[in-house]
Amino acid sequence: MTGPGTNKSGGRLSTLAAALVIARRDFAAVLLSRSFIFFLIGPLFPLVVGAMATGVGQSVERSAARPVLGVAMSPADTAALRGAASRLDAQLEDTVPVLLPLEAQAGADPQALLQANQAKASAVLSGSLAQPVLTGPPGLIDDWRGPVAVLAAAAQSATPQPYPQVRLAATTAKADPVDRVGRMRTAQAGQTLLFLLTMLLAGMVLSNLVEEKANKIIEVLAAAIPMDALFLGKLFAMLAVSFVGIAVWGTVAGTVLLAGGRTLAELTAPAVGWPMFFALGLVYFSMAYLLLGSVFLTIGSMASTVREVQTLSMPVTMLQLLVFFFASFSVATPGSPMEQAAVLVPFSSPYAMLARAAEQPDLGQHLLAIAWQVLWVGLFIRFGSRLFRTRVMKSGPAGTRRRRWFRRAPA
Amino acid sequence: MELGTWAAAGNAPSPEGPLAIEARGLVKRFDGFTAVDGVDLSVPEGAIYGVLGPNGAGKTTTLRMLLGIIDPDEGYRRVLGTLRPHEVAHAIGYLPEERGLYPAMKAFEAIAFVGALRGLPLAEGRRRGRVLLEEHGLGHVADRQIRQLSKGMAQQVQILGCLVHEPRLVVFDEPFSGLDAINQGKLEKTMRGLADKGTTVIFSTHVIAHAERLCDGIAIIAGGKVPFAGPVDVARDRIPAQVRLETRAADGPWRAALPADARHDRKLDGTSFFYFPLPETGIEPLLRALIEGEAGILSLSIERAGLHDAFVAIAGEAAARALEENPEEEQRR
Numbered sequence: 001m002t003g004p005g006t007n008k009s010g011g012r013l014s015t016l017a018a019a020l021v022i023a024r025r026d027f028a029a030v031l032l033s034r035s036f037i038f039f040l041i042g043p044l045f046p047l048v049v050g051a052m053a054t055g056v057g058q059s060v061e062r063s064a065a066r067p068v069l070g071v072a073m074s075p076a077d078t079a080a081l082r083g084a085a086s087r088l089d090a091q092l093e094d095t096v097p098v099l100l101p102l103e104a105q106a107g108a109d110p111q112a113l114l115q116a117n118q119a120k121a122s123a124v125l126s127g128s129l130a131q132p133v134l135t136g137p138p139g140l141i142d143d144w145r146g147p148v149a150v151l152a153a154a155a156q157s158a159t160p161q162p163y164p165q166v167r168l169a170a171t172t173a174k175a176d177p178v179d180r181v182g183r184m185r186t187a188q189a190g191q192t193l194l195f196l197l198t199m200l201l202a203g204m205v206l207s208n209l210v211e212e213k214a215n216k217i218i219e220v221l222a223a224a225i226p227m228d229a230l231f232l233g234k235l236f237a238m239l240a241v242s243f244v245g246i247a248v249w250g251t252v253a254g255t256v257l258l259a260g261g262r263t264l265a266e267l268t269a270p271a272v273g274w275p276m277f278f279a280l281g282l283v284y285f286s287m288a289y290l291l292l293g294s295v296f297l298t299i300g301s302m303a304s305t306v307r308e309v310q311t312l313s314m315p316v317t318m319l320q321l322l323v324f325f326f327a328s329f330s331v332a333t334p335g336s337p338m339e340q341a342a343v344l345v346p347f348s349s350p351y352a353m354l355a356r357a358a359e360q361p362d363l364g365q366h367l368l369a370i371a372w373q374v375l376w377v378g379l380f381i382r383f384g385s386r387l388f389r390t391r392v393m394k395s396g397p398a399g400t401r402r403r404r405w406f407r408r409a410p411a
Numbered sequence: 412m413e414l415g416t417w418a419a420a421g422n423a424p425s426p427e428g429p430l431a432i433e434a435r436g437l438v439k440r441f442d443g444f445t446a447v448d449g450v451d452l453s454v455p456e457g458a459i460y461g462v463l464g465p466n467g468a469g470k471t472t473t474l475r476m477l478l479g480i481i482d483p484d485e486g487y488r489r490v491l492g493t494l495r496p497h498e499v500a501h502a503i504g505y506l507p508e509e510r511g512l513y514p515a516m517k518a519f520e521a522i523a524f525v526g527a528l529r530g531l532p533l534a535e536g537r538r539r540g541r542v543l544l545e546e547h548g549l550g551h552v553a554d555r556q557i558r559q560l561s562k563g564m565a566q567q568v569q570i571l572g573c574l575v576h577e578p579r580l581v582v583f584d585e586p587f588s589g590l591d592a593i594n595q596g597k598l599e600k601t602m603r604g605l606a607d608k609g610t611t612v613i614f615s616t617h618v619i620a621h622a623e624r625l626c627d628g629i630a631i632i633a634g635g636k637v638p639f640a641g642p643v644d645v646a647r648d649r650i651p652a653q654v655r656l657e658t659r660a661a662d663g664p665w666r667a668a669l670p671a672d673a674r675h676d677r678k679l680d681g682t683s684f685f686y687f688p689l690p691e692t693g694i695e696p697l698l699r700a701l702i703e704g705e706a707g708i709l710s711l712s713i714e715r716a717g718l719h720d721a722f723v724a725i726a727g728e729a730a731a732r733a734l735e736e737n738p739e740e741e742q743r744r
Contacts, residue, residue: 012501013530021527029515216511220569223478223505224528226497389481 015232018225022233023240030204030241040248043200069097069144070121072104072113077129077155084154091163095147097122110135129156180359182268187331187358189267190281191351195324198288199317201242205234205293210300210309227385231301235293235381239286246285270358280357280366284350287373291346292320294377298384320347327351334359343369346376431456431580431611432477436486439472446472448635449486454613454628456579459606461622462615463722464632465733470615471508473632474584477613478505491580499580501530504573508584508615510566514558518568519544521557525572536575543571547597563590570598574605581605583614587621599625617734623718631722633730643718650716650724651688654697657709658683665704668697682709689713 013021030036071078078101085099100121104113110124114135117124123136123144129152134141212218221230257263270277295316303309327348330339334356342352353369432454439447447469454460462470475481477488479496491499512521522543523536531539544553549567557565566589573581583602587595602612602625616622622629623643630640639646656669661683673687690697694713701708716724723731 012498013528017530018528021524025513025524029513033515215513216507216509217513218511219475219480219507219509220505220511220525220572221528222480223475223503223507224500224525 013225013229015226015229018229019233019236022221022225022230023236026234026237027240030237031244036241039204040245043249067097067122067140068100068120069148070100070102070113070117070124072102072108072110072124072126073128073132074106080129080155081125081151084151084157088151088154092147092150096151097144097147099125183271183359184331186267186270186277187355188328190270190277190354190358191324191328191331194281194285194288194351194354197242197246197285198292199320201238201245201289204241205238205297205300210303210306213301222389227389228381231294231297231381231385231388234297235290238293239289242285242289271361272357272363276363277357281354283366283370284354287370287377288347288350290377291350291373291380292316294380294384298380298387301384301388323348324351327355331355331359344372346373349373429456430454430489431458432460432488432490432613434473434477434486434488437473437476437483437488438485439469439476439481440484446635447476447483450630450632450635450637452477452630452637452640454611456611457606457609458611458627459602459625460611460613461626461629462613462632463617463619463622463629463734464615464726465617465730465736467733468632468730469635470632471584472635474582474613474615478503478582500528501576502579504529504576504578504581506570506573506581506583506586508588510562510569510589512557512565512569512572514556516557517554518549518557518560518564519553521568522572522575525569526575529576529578531576539575540571543575544568547571547601563594566590567594570601574601578610580611580613583612585616586614587616587618595621619717619719619722619734629718631726633726633733639725646721646725647716647718649721652716653714654685654687654689654694655710655712655714656685656687656701656706657711658685658701659707659709660705663704663706665701665706668700668704 071081073081078099082099082101085096089096100117102113102117102121102124104126108126110126110133113126114121114124123134123140125132125134125148127133132148132152134144134148136144212221272280296313299312299316300309303312323345326338326345327342328351330336330342330348330352333339339352342348343356349369350373353366356365430453432452434450434452437447437450438445450469450473452473462473464470472481476483477490477496479490479500487494488496490496491502493499496503513524516524519537519540522540523531523533526536526539527533541550541553544550547567549564549571552560552564552568557568560568570583570586573583581602586598590598599621602614605612606627614621614625626643628640628642629646630637631646639649659682661675661677661681669685670687670690673685676684676686678684694711698711701711719731722734726734
């Protein structure tokens with residue numbers, strides 16, 4: 001080794017370089033940890049459970065809720081009607097009721113039949129194919145009038161006509177600038193996705209500094225690099241981890257949706273176009289994440305246990321929920337004072353601006369908004385690191401009230 | 412402001428040459444409690460300097476201020492020529508009192524990481540980490556995770572992390588606690604080796620023996636104040652040297668040459684011991700008077716005060732008692 005004072009490092013690290021040292025360590029540590037695998041597959045569980053619940057629900061709905069129409073016609077008419085129903089079922093799906101032949105004498109009173117078979121049928125069809133009579137509750141028979149007429153007409157046809165295959169030719173009508181409702185839906189979908197990702201991923205930084213404090217390495221870090229660099233490095237690392245997570249989830253979700261025949265065309269194209277919308281979405285996710293993450297990091301830095309972190313972060317989480325609702329609500333009133341406030345308030349700004357990307361084609365406003373959000377990220381990091389330095393790295397007399405919250409290092 | 416500098420108030424001579432650390436009037440308060448109250452320090456470059464005091468005296472807070480981990484409420488510190496310690500972080504190594512490394516890191520990577528924080532390229536840090544571990548007899552644990560090491564080994568790895576970037580100034584906070592006697596000896600050797608190469612070493616301790624063996628200069632700190640800072644010899648000289656005289660006779664005309672308050676112990680065999688401060692005129696006039704008075708001198712010696720006695724004299728009995736308390740107790744509390 002060389003003599004003292006001949007450090008080959010090339011001198012002092014800049015804040016950014018120091019942040020990268022922290023970020024590199026944290027990124028590698030998180031990515032190579034077993035918990036990251038669970039983190040990646042974590043969102044799958046609610047999706048699988050949700051899909052299963054939806055499937056079961058739909059199945060139950062189909063089998064239990066599909067209405068039954070009692071048929072009190074002549075055997076020939078009943079047979080013709082059932083034949084027509086089975087042919088039309090594929091075309092009209094749930095609009096055709098299930099037909100239940102009722103054993104009845106000719107000329108039997110339909111109301112009496114309905115009362116006798118109330119557990120099985122919701123209404124009774126009597127008369128003939130040429131003159132069908134529908135007996136039942138007023139709302140229901142009004143809804144069934146059309147389908148029953150179609151069924152009866154089809155049943156009367158001597159030779160059933162084949163149904164032609166309709167070719168679908170999708171248009172870009174939804175991309176029309178006047179489709180404001182569609183764009184609003186796209187904006188809301190983008191906001192919701194942004195919020196879910198932010199909440200899911202920003203939470204990761206919560207306990208990050210607690211780990212450092214538990215490992216007692218925090219003082220080594222604090223002595224070597226500025227606290228701003230430590231905060232920035234940790235946020236960068238988790239942001240990079242987030243991108244890995246989003247890339248994995250995005251790939252999986254995209255593959256599943258494509259395999260299921262779903263495309264983006266089902267959503268109205270945003271005003272700035274899909275590629276720019278995605279790019280802005282990534283930037284606004286980063287901003288929303290960094291804004292919330294810097295607050296969470298400050299909270300995490302002052303807590304010494306995970307329980308304390310959870311307690312301290314709850315109000316922030318609730319506040320973030322309110323901010324999301326605020327931004328969401330403002331989508332419906334573009335240009336209103338409330339929407340402009342949502343754009344200006346740092347925490348809601350990324351959501352509100354993503355909504356604007358869906359609704360307005362102007363790109364210049366996004367540059368301003370991003371600069372505004374970067375400014376606030378910087379301020380939050382500076383404030384958090386200052387607070388950390390003044391409140392945590394301290395010695396003092398035992399037994400103070402604060403000691404319960406902030407660990408005291410012995411002098 | 413308390414006496415504190417090597418040169419302050421005629422308390423101790425000025426250190427020669429440039430200073431690695433210069434602090435003036437450092438004050439730090441926490442929630443109304445003054446943890447450090449007007450500390451002055453002057454640490455010459457290349458010196459081994461001890462900050463000696465009981466737990467809770469303000470040692471760690473002082474070191475943290477010197478390193479820029481926390482800022483003083485009053486006063487200033489100049490470290491390696493700058494008022495902003497983080498600007499020279501690449502030239503400083505620091506071992507905090509609370510040891511800590513990432514448990515999942517391998518030993519050589521942990522050293523490299525600490526070096527990287529100080530600006531050393533990671534690849535060079537890894538190479539040096541392996542070399543340092545080999546040089547300190549820990550080559551066999553280079554690829555082991557920190558969590559797999561004993562506490563003492565992990566502490567040694569962290570100490571090597573402080574040195575990997577070849578700093579000009581090394582700050583150790585209670586470096587000997589947690590080490591067994593053999594490793595304490597090794598660390599003392601390492602510290603001397605650093606000083607021999609011109610590196611400034613400053614460490615805090617509550618163990619007087621370490622400071623006495625190692626230090627060129629010390630700062631005694633108690634209750635957040637520094638009642639003495641300067642060379643160890645000057646601290647010892649705060650207490651006059653004691654003369655120990657053994658005579659065959661207990662009395663005689665020669666007794667007039669001894670101070671009136673000299674302590675007298677008489678042994679059963681008739682010999683007498685006298686203890687008294689070294690006269691300002693020196694030992695020779697006294698010796699002459701004893702011989703002329705036929706005192707029957709069996710032995711005569713001058714005993715310089717130890718650092719412990721100097722500490723008691725400077726910081727007081729209460730601080731000395733606190734110094735001897737089990738330091739782990741405070742940490743557990």
